[in-house]
Amino acid sequence: MAPYESDDTLADEADDVRAGRRKAARYVVPVAVVGLAAATIGLVPALADSGDPNLPKVTAQQLIEKIAKSDVQQLSGTVKISTDLGLPSLGGLESSFASGAAKGGGSSADPSSKLMELASGTHTLRVAADGPDKGKVSLLDSAAEYSVIHNGDEVWAYDSKSNEAYHATAPKSGSQKESPKAKQEVPSTPKEFADEALKSVDATTSVTVDGTAQVAGRDAYKLLIKPKQSGTTVGAISIAVDAKTGLPLKFTLTPASGGAAVVDAGFTRVDFSKPAASTFDFTPPKGAKVTQGDDLKADKKAQPKSDEGLTKGLDGLKTLGKGWNSIAEFDTGGQGVPSGSSSGNGDVSGFLNSLGDHVTGKFGSGTVFSTRLVNALITDNGKVYAGAVTKDALVKAANAAQ
Structure with missing residues (x-):
């Protein structure tokens, strides 16, 4: 055909x-x-x-x-x-991130804390939906279960391992x-x-x-x-x-x-029949720690923003190239990967460079971080070039942008 x-x-x-x-x-x-x-x-x-x-x-x-x-x-x-x-093993850092989020005033039940866990490996889930305002996803572990439930104007998330719940209001x-x-x-x-x-x-x-x-x-x-x-x-x-x-x-x-x-x-x-209404009911178990999503938002607003430079850079994002060779370009407004030990960054530089490849060109120098799909070039002056393209394509794009 x-x-x-x-x-x-x-x-x-x-x-x-x-x-x-x-x-x-x-x-x-x-x-x-x-x-x-x-x-x-x-x-x-x-x-x-x-x-x-x-x-x-x-x-x-x-x-x-x-x-x-x-x-x-x-x-x-x-x-x-x-x-x-094809990401390198984080050696259990996934759990550390979730634990750190909880200690920092967050919740291990916050859906965002599951990012690192689901980014690699194989996991079993159960899903259910009944229209746009009712949905449930449960991530099953050998000895625990994590669920996100959307029912009307409420969103609940519950982590049985830590006995913590997260509650937020969903937009209509x-x-x-x-x-x-x-x-x-x-x-x-x-x-x-x-x-x-x-x-x-x-x-x-x-x-x-x-x-x-x-x-x-x-x-x-x-x-x-x-x-x-x-x-x-x-x-x-x-x-x-x-x-x-x-x-x-x-x-x-x-x-x-x-x-x-x-x-x-x-x-x-998969079954396309209507799930039981009780599927989307949730009440926090006795003794569970409940974190309100609105409270977390208020805390974050009160904290100084450490990523303002990155956010500003994303506002100026450009797309280079055409089709599948498109590359996103933006400026973080700061420094790239530490490149030397004279400033006391030797250990950091060595660790980061071990995860990427040092490259040079008309743009100067930088480091390419690669996965099996998305590659990103971070130059020493803080510019980023990223896309589903090869390392050579990133270097070529950075040189042409000068």
Whole structure:
């Protein structure tokens, strides 16, 4: 089947702002793999696809339209999250971060404290949803369970290991207050990953229907998205689309370097019937420490901002290059990685440089930090170049920006 090219679709969205956001999508999609854990809902298959069901032929465009029209409101299932970015082992620092957050006035039940835990390895989850205002995700451990429950205007999170709970007020669905925030959130389900991937489709991309499969006992079509450009670290994105509902059941992103997928997102078991109302009920257990999210926000506002330079730099973010070779450039407004011991930074410099590669060019010098998907060059004067591109592409972009 010939690739479906979305040039016509892009022509319909020709205003400058939207075009700029599409160009940046090549950077956003792989970075969202890391941000997957921040949303606390990552869905990854544990079971291999079984069989290739005989389904009616569809074109890639028809399959994309089927995804766009999908409107599944109710479901429950068992899922797994597995992420392999090739990051170095943190030697238990994940638990230290969560413990440190709690000692610093935060809560181990705060969803953001689970970022490091879900950023690597394989984890089992249970998920449930009943419309936009009711959802539950439970991360299962051998001896503990962590859950995030959204029920109406309330959000609860509970960590059974520490017996701590986190409570916050959720904005109403569809409210103007919620919309801008929702647009900025990273993908958190196979459908959201698929939506972001499809936003980045243009003439630099091949999109085809790659046969059929069974995922979680459901017949599905496989949509294959592949960059046409060289120099990107993205090999391919495969999306298994439920033949009946159009819901993406599985999202797999493989690197150009080959090997295991960087991330898989999909169901191992799924049921589209209405979950029991009690699924979304939660009352903190007796003796649990409860932290109010509004209190944490007030504390953070009262504290001096140590990341003002970085925030200012992100405000001036630029996108260099086209398509899958897009690179995000911004200035932190400060120094880059410590590069010498004369200032007493020898130990820090040695540790950071052991995690990256020192490079030089017209831009000066800096360090490239690499994962299997996203690479970032931090120059000694504080500029950052990052994207799903090779180290050579980052150095070339930094030289051209001078």
